[in-house]
Amino acid sequence: MLAAARKDLLLDRLRRDGRIVAKEMAAELGLSEDSIRRDLRELDEAGLAVRVYGGALPASPAVADYATRTTVATDSKRRIAAAAVALIPPGATVILDGGTTTLAMVDALPRTFRGTIVTHSPTVAAALLDHEAEVFLIGGRLFKHSAVSCGAAAVEAANRISADLFFLGVTGVHPTAGLTTGDADEAAMKRALASRAADSYVLASEEKIGAASRYGVLGLGEVTGIITDVGADAASARELAAAGAALVHTSG
Incomplete structure (x- = not known):
């Protein structure tokens, strides 16, 4: 799965479930935790997710200007x-x-x-x-x-x-x-x-x-x-x- 498709999937899961556990997501997709954590870090940097211990939460749109x-x-x-x-x-x-x-x-x-x-x-x-x-x-x-x-x-x-x-x-x-x-x-x-x-x-x-x-x-x-x-x-x-x-x- 390409990185862009993974990120779309991660955002869908955040909207659906309200959080992502990196270990569980890695096991589901057959990827390393490092790959999932890297994706979550990039989503965090883009303002689309908030990284927390073990995974991520949905980012609030209320932090806009x-x-x-x-x-x-x-x-x-x-x-x-x-x-x-x-x-x-x-x-x-x-x-x-x-x-x-x-x-x-x-x-x-x-x-x-x-x-x-x-x-x-x-x-x-x-x-x-x-x-x-x-x-x-x-x-x-x-x-x-x-x-x-x-x-x-x-x-x-x-x-x-x-x-x-x-x-x-x-x-x-x-x-x-x-x-x-x-x-x-x-x-x-x-x-x-x-x-x-x-x-x-x-x-x-x-x-x-x-x-x-x-x-x-x-x-x-x-x-x-x-x-x-x-x-x-x-x-x-x-x-x-x-x-x-x-x-x-x-x-x-």
């Missing part, structure tokens, strides 16, 4: 945003992560909401200018890929706040890899923010379910819930639930 992400799964993000806003009680202090789904939350949030919004995203803060809520913007080094503040200064500022709710954006929600994102500093910032809220909810639009990125954020059981519009009967939802995830399904 910010402008591209604004066009991905827009209907899914709107449904999840509406479900997330419904969880916010009057007068609450809420931390909003950066990202396109939290921007959709701002659109869904009533302009008369009189609570407090804390965010490290200048785009989210700017979108709240016409809202009555108090807005606190955490500063630091601007990570332009996701339009958020990261780094030591941002983490230090985050550690001085407390909130009722944190709405967390990730690029991957996987039953074995957990909650992941594509940058180490951004992952650290997300952990810091999660530690400052009584409850943390993950905003998981359809393209993130079953996918993974390079850096771990939290385990599935370390958040209050994962808001998704993937149906409860879907195989991916059942696998996440079996792995300990508390799924909050949208109504629409």
Whole structure:
């Protein structure tokens, strides 16, 4: 089998099974593990897979640049945003992560909401200018890929706040890899923010379910819930639930 055909087969298996074990794939194809690992390494370098110990996981399309992400799964993000806003009680202090789904939350949030919004995203803060809520913007080094503040200064500022709710954006929600994102500093910032809220909810639009990125954020059981519009009967939802995830399904 030619290398290109093997890679196509590996990508098909990633989409179907949600992971590849190099040893098992090598035995099935009658090839050496080194050949399969080389293919997986090249798929990883191309952004099509994420190598892990013993094999690979599907790469998340949500690691694309910010402008591209604004066009991905827009209907899914709107449904999840509406479900997330419904969880916010009057007068609450809420931390909003950066990202396109939290921007959709701002659109869904009533302009008369009189609570407090804390965010490290200048785009989210700017979108709240016409809202009555108090807005606190955490500063630091601007990570332009996701339009958020990261780094030591941002983490230090985050550690001085407390909130009722944190709405967390990730690029991957996987039953074995957990909650992941594509940058180490951004992952650290997300952990810091999660530690400052009584409850943390993950905003998981359809393209993130079953996918993974390079850096771990939290385990599935370390958040209050994962808001998704993937149906409860879907195989991916059942696998996440079996792995300990508390799924909050949208109504629409």
